[in-house]
Amino acid sequence: MSEMENFEQMLNESFRTIRNGEVVEGKIIDVKPEEAVLNINYKSDGILTRSEYSTDHSLDLTTKLNVGDSLEVKIIKVNDGDGQVLLSYRRLAADRGNKRIEEAYNSKEVLTAKVEQVLSGGLSVSVDGVRVFIPASLVSDTYEKDLTKYQDQDIQFVITEYNPHRRRYIGDRKQLLLAERAELQKKLFATIQPGDVVEGTVKNITDFGAFVDLGGADGLLHISEMSWGRVENPKKVFKVGEKLRVLIKDIQGTKIALSLKFPDENPWAGAAEKYAAGNVVTGRVARMTDFGAFIELEPGIDALLHVSQIAREHIEKPSDVLRTGDEVTAKIVEFNEAENKISLSVKALLQDEERRSRRNDMDADVVSVDVEAAIAAQSDEK
Numbered sequence: 001m002s003e004m005e006n007f008e009q010m011l012n013e014s015f016r017t018i019r020n021g022e023v024v025e026g027k028i029i030d031v032k033p034e035e036a037v038l039n040i041n042y043k044s045d046g047i048l049t050r051s052e053y054s055t056d057h058s059l060d061l062t063t064k065l066n067v068g069d070s071l072e073v074k075i076i077k078v079n080d081g082d083g084q085v086l087l088s089y090r091r092l093a094a095d096r097g098n099k100r101i102e103e104a105y106n107s108k109e110v111l112t113a114k115v116e117q118v119l120s121g122g123l124s125v126s127v128d129g130v131r132v133f134i135p136a137s138l139v140s141d142t143y144e145k146d147l148t149k150y151q152d153q154d155i156q157f158v159i160t161e162y163n164p165h166r167r168r169y170i171g172d173r174k175q176l177l178l179a180e181r182a183e184l185q186k187k188l189f190a191t192i193q194p195g196d197v198v199e200g201t202v203k204n205i206t207d208f209g210a211f212v213d214l215g216g217a218d219g220l221l222h223i224s225e226m227s228w229g230r231v232e233n234p235k236k237v238f239k240v241g242e243k244l245r246v247l248i249k250d251i252q253g254t255k256i257a258l259s260l261k262f263p264d265e266n267p268w269a270g271a272a273e274k275y276a277a278g279n280v281v282t283g284r285v286a287r288m289t290d291f292g293a294f295i296e297l298e299p300g301i302d303a304l305l306h307v308s309q310i311a312r313e314h315i316e317k318p319s320d321v322l323r324t325g326d327e328v329t330a331k332i333v334e335f336n337e338a339e340n341k342i343s344l345s346v347k348a349l350l351q352d353e354e355r356r357s358r359r360n361d362m363d364a365d366v367v368s369v370d371v372e373a374a375i376a377a378q379s380d381e382k
Contacts, residue, residue, distance in 0.1 A: 018042055018085070022075045023092060028067050033060045038071065044085050048073060052088040090129070097130030098164050105162040110176065113157075115150045123150055125157075125171065132159065134171040141177040142203075184216030185254070194248050197262075202242045205235050212244055212258055219256035221246060226260050228267050228300030230286065267300035268340050275301070275335050275342055280349060282329045285322050293318040295328050295344060303342035305330060312347050 018024065018040070026038030026046055036053070038046040048071075050061055065071070074092040078085055104111050104127075113125035113132070122135040134157055139147060161170035192198065192214075200212035200219065209222040221244075223231050231237055238244075250257040275281065275297065283295040283303065292306040305328065307318055315321060322328070330344035331352065 018075055018078060020075055020078060023072060024075060025070055025072050026087070028065055028069045028071060031062050031065045031067060033062055036061055036065050038073065038087060040073075040075075040085065040087075042085060044079075044083050046073065046075070046085040046087040048087040048089060052076070052086070052090055054090060093129040097128035100128045101130055101132070101159055101169055102162055102164070105159040108158055110156050110158055111171070112154055114152060114154050116152075118147050118151050123147060123155070125155070127169075130169065132157075132169045132171045134173055138170075138172040138174045141174050141181060181216060186216070188214060188216035189251075189254075192248055192251070192256075194250055196248045197245060198248060200244055200246055200258075202238050202240055202244060205238055205240060207234070210234050210238050212246060214256065217254060217256060219246065219248070219258040221258040221260065225249065225258065228261055228265065229296070230294075230302065267298060271301060271340075272335060272337050275303075275332055277332050277335050279332045280329065281332060281344070282327060285324050285326045285328060287324065288318045288322065290317050293322050293328075295330070297342070301342070303330075303332070303344045305344040305346065309333075309343075309345035309347045312350055 024040050024046075026040040028036055029039050029045065030037040034050045036048045038048060040046045048061075050059055051057065053059070053061060053064070071089065072092060073087040073089050074095070076086050076088045076091065103109070111127060111132075113127050115123050116126055116131075117124040119133075122133055122137075123139060125132050125134065134155075136144070136147060138157075138160075139150070155173055156176055157171035157173040158176065159169060160172040160175075161168060163169070198214055200214045202210050203213040203218060204211040207223075209220055209226075211218045212221055223234055226234065226237060244260075246258040246260060247262055248256060249259040281297055281303075283297040286294045286296040286302055288294070290307070292304050293310070294302045295305050296302050305318075307315055309330075310318060310321060328344075328346065329349065330346045331349040332342060333345045333348055334341075334343035336342070
């Protein structure tokens with residue numbers, strides 16, 4: 001063996017032995033926009049292309065890498081045919097990301113990641129470079145039509161499906177919210193009882209009422225409990241997200257009945273004297289039916305003006321002579337304190353006025369006579 005051959009053998013032996021799939025650390029010795037060259041302590045330098053650094057094919061590597069920096073990479077080919085070693089940073093990151101997700105899946109660890117993309121069917125997040133998909137049905141514990149509010153937000157989830165062969169990784173946020181809500185519900189029911197006044201947030205509104213989130217459980221505020229007066233349409237009174245101070249009316253298992261009829265605000269308290277039978281009152285037509293019109297005397301107190309009591313003459317239906325909002329003056333003919341009912345009559349008021357008018361006319365026809373003067377006049381004539 002010649003001296004040159006001996007030197008070459010010694011030089012080759014001084015370099016490390018590498019193989020495909022091995023992870024090595026190299027030092028960047030040159031960077032161009034589309035590739036970087038690394039010294040990996042091997043007889044050939046390693047080449048890291050843009051596509052093996054990132055999935056962003058427009059990325060300029062000079063904005064991410066600097067000469068002299070150290071970088072861990074994965075060897076994907078020892079000899080590319082030109083004696084160069086091909087490297088990958090992206091695949092190494094993916095391997096580590098897969099490992100991270102596998103560990104989280106096995107341990108049921110709660111992960112936190114930023115939402116990178118809102119898709120039609122759910123959310124896409126990245127865990128150490130690996131994409132995890134969270135289906136729309138597993139994003140929240142309630143149905144959400146619009147998921148755009150989650151864009152760029154950090155969310156927590158657990159991995160419920162791990163399939164590296166198909167690169168299928170499914171996350172679940174819903175079960176965390178349900179578990180949290182169950183704990184809050186337990187604490188809530190341990191502290192509330194009928195008669196308590198609590199604060200809640202309007203969560204959903206229907207034709208028959210509103211569901212109010214009390215922080216752990218929802219309570220139903222039925223339309224009949226929204227006011228001492230009458231509420232026609234809950235959606236015109238409340239808004240989703242609105243804060244409400246509500247009274248807990250009843251609790252049956254996990255069902256909570258709420259009310260805005262606070263006892264100290266009851267307009268019927270003390271109404272017996274104010275609206276006693278015989279009193280004359282004025283109110284406005286609040287609503288009408290075929291059998292009569294309901295007159296609002298004050299917020300929370302309505303009285304019935306039956307169709308037979310609207311006028312002295314016969315009327316087929318209230319809408320023939322009345323309109324919603326009309327002002328009506330009538331006589332109270334009945335006050336039912338037990339059932340909070342008041343009956344009115346315009347006919348009775350008109351009859352009273354007619355009787356008074358007749359009495360006044362009779363009084364005007366009576367001649368006033370001075371008896372003593374009459375007797376004196378008769379004496380003078382004699």
